[in-house]
Amino acid sequence: MRTLTKPWRVALAALLLLNISLPAFADSRETVDESRNVAGNEKIYLEVMSGEITIKAVNSNQFKIVGKLDEKATGYTLESADGFTRFEMTMPRQINYRGSEKSNAADLRIEVPIGSSIEFKGVNSDVSLSGITGGSNIGTVNGTISAVELANLVQLSTVNGEINSKDNSGQITLSSVNGKITDVGSSGRLDYSVVNGEIKARTSAEEVTVSTVNGDAKLKMTSTKQLKLSTVNGEIEAELANSVSPRISGSSVSGDIELKLDINVSARFDIKASAGGSIDNKLSDDKASKAKYGPARSLQFTLGSGDGSVELSTVSGDVELDKL
Structure with a gap:
């Protein structure tokens, strides 16, 4: 059997010690592990400037947050009393992020009661949330919302990000600037808006409002009773099934x-x-008059x-009516 010489034994020991100590240097983020007993309809306010945040509704009257803060965070505050809970990750007043630093952003997992209502504010934050029935007001600047x-x-x-919405119900407002909205299975009353973005939706909402500026929308709706459309320098394709007597209004400019x-x-x-716009009617034999x-x-x-x-108007654009 070959034995290691002393220099080799020293080198091997140093290498082992280096490997053991690497994780401590690789992640210097502060750990969070907090829980509070709260009301079933707790009002919860969350402010996390950067990171990956997951919010999940659970069948218990408890607020729980675990994970790690942003590497640049100076700490956090958690207050809970009289039906209100507030969590805020505190950050320096002036801070700039680079792409290489995103791996050291916050990573937080939050549990809330099913019937609670949530308000979230972030900047470079990606947010995922599910199951909350008391209301959700989620806003981020450079991030995705699921x-x-x-x-x-x-x-x-969101401003520079995407919104992915699935099986949500109630009075729903989805808006993005420089981003994309994807909505599937929603119901209730819906309001979509994008600027320099795109909307793709499949919904059974009774009322739908769509607004685009320099953006496109493709909508497949079932049983929708009221539809409002508006676009500037964009294109809206709307399919409305199982709605015999809808009330539809819309306008387009270019x-x-x-x-x-x-x-x-x-x-x-x-x-x-007007102004050079055209009308193409494929629903009947009626033709537009000049x-x-x-x-x-x-x-x-x-x-x-x-x-x-159905009342539609366009300025320097096209209106097309067709059968499903």
């Missing part, structure tokens, strides 16, 4: 609206186009008994 099975009043907003409806739709149609003076066009007709209404 939300599943939220209820009541739901407000999700943008296009394509609307597809059930073949048995019953509604009065009033479509207007104004006596100027480039304006208009189209009025009725399908079925005219129980619903």
